[in-house]
Amino acid sequence: MKKMKEISRKIIATFLIVGTVMSIIVFHSLDKNFFNPKEKGAWVLWNENPASEAIISWESTNLEDSTVYYGENLNLLNYSILNPTLTEIHHIILTDLKSNTKYYYKIGSSEKMKDEINVFQTAPDNENSSFTFMAISDTQQTSWSNGFCDKVAGKLKTNIFEYDFLMNVGDFVWNGEDQSDWDDFFNTYKEVFNKTVLVPVIGNHDSSYPKVNESSTQSKFPSYFPLSSNSNFYAYSFNYSMVHFTICDFQYGSEDEFENLRQSQLEWLKNDLEQAQNSKYRIVSFHCPIEASGFHGINEDMVENLLPILKTYNVSLILNGHDHHYEHVICDGIDSIILGGGGSFQDPHAILINDCQNMVFGLTYTSISVNNDYIQVNTFTLDDDLVDSFKIQSRRDD
Ligand SMILES: [Fe+2]
Structure with a gap:
């Protein structure tokens, strides 16, 4: 009898060990980043x-x-x-x-x-080539929006060969100083980023630049995406076919931020746009919107100091995030879209501004197609319902 009990104990112990090892193997194969989240x-x-x-x-x-x-x-x-x-x-x-x-x-x-x-x-070298890119923002995962980021990433994965690159207009993560936020974000977007090109724009949650908080830990954003040649702000530009893309660093649009950056970044922006006047279109991206019907409202500093520059240099389209909804606004004649349905919680605050053309709550992604005659902007829900659609005609010959 004693021997039987001993044999039973050994059998149970063997099952437990084999079961544990098998579970680890299966779990590891399901999520390769489990043991190496930093990778x-x-x-x-x-x-x-x-x-x-x-x-x-x-x-x-x-x-x-x-x-x-x-x-x-x-x-x-x-x-x-x-x-x-x-x-x-x-x-x-x-x-x-x-x-x-x-x-x-x-x-x-x-x-x-x-x-x-x-x-x-790679991009076409022909300045007449049509192309399409996807734009999202505010992919930041929080406890209030658990799973939203995964759903948007999943959608962008399924139609990955329908677009030429992906732009994220800031707030990739909730806390840029928290390494686990970056680990989660890259893990979620792994199957998208290994099949397309990413165009990053910095958001206030991604940053811990000294101008935001002198004592904060340095965010890895500039290390992950080392594209800016400026040490005081994160900005760069490039040409893709007939479009000149300018990426700027307006994270909060706050008075302090704007005052500190006015002499440096606005001069850089003017110079960049001046040199891009031969491009058929100019698309400028920065995180904080100039005007929105959401929580951040109308930013008078940006209306006064930034908008006239964008107007003077005939900018075709402005891309923003920061407010957590989708919105199409026409700012002093310039089409501007807020891409805040990219994965964060949706903020129900809304006081419709006069310049608002359309406002959508819920998870969305935006497809922007460019050809010689116009830019076509289409915004979809994750169920592929078209919730906004408009054209911007080429104005080079005006
Ligand atoms: Fe933001």
Whole structure:
């Protein structure tokens, strides 16, 4: 009898051990980031030459060198770059790429490459090529919006080959100083970022720049997306086909922020737009809207100091976030959209302003298609219901 009990105990113990090991294997295979939440990527960024260059980026758990294999053929990654500098956040610039060409690539180190083959496409070098990009903002995950970010990312994954790149107009995360927020965000967007190019715009929640809070921990936003050549603000620009894109750093639009940045960023913006007058369209993106029917209302500083510049340099479209809803506003004749249905909780506050053309609450994403005659803006719910649609005619020949 005693021997039988001993055998039973051994059988139960064996089942428990085998069961635990099997559970770990299954759980690990379901979520590869479970054991290494710090591991991220790949994601692809553009510098000022999207037709011929791309920045391949990722984060590793340990200090490693940076190795990329890439090529035009999925089965023949015949180019490689190795940067021997040991780092955790990796950025490798691919140069001399062909325009309008799909490139496949793998990331890793000289010791070990990852298995996954990722893909992105370079910009056309023809200034008459039509294209489409997706725009979202405020993907920030909070306890009040649990799962919203995943739903939007899931939608953008299913139609990934219908657009040429993805722009996020800020507030990627709830707290840019909290590493776990970045870990969650990159994990959620992994299957999107490994198949397209990301155009990042900084939001107030992403930042901990000294101008926001002298004592705060440095956010990793500029390390993850090192595109700004300015040390005091996060701004850059590039041309894609017939559009000049300008990305600015207006996070709160507060009086202090605006006063401190007026002399530097506004001068930079004027200079950038002045040099872009030959482009058919100019699209300017910054996080805080000039006018909104939501919580942040009409920003008088921006109306007074920023809007006249955008007007003078004939900006075709303004892209914003910050308010947590979708809205189409016409600011002094310039079409402006707030993309705040990108994954955060929806703020029901609404006092309709005169310039509001349309306002939508709920999760949305916006498709922006550009051709020689017009820019077409279409905004959809995650069920693909079209909730806003308008055209902006080309005004180069005015
Ligand atoms: Fe914001």
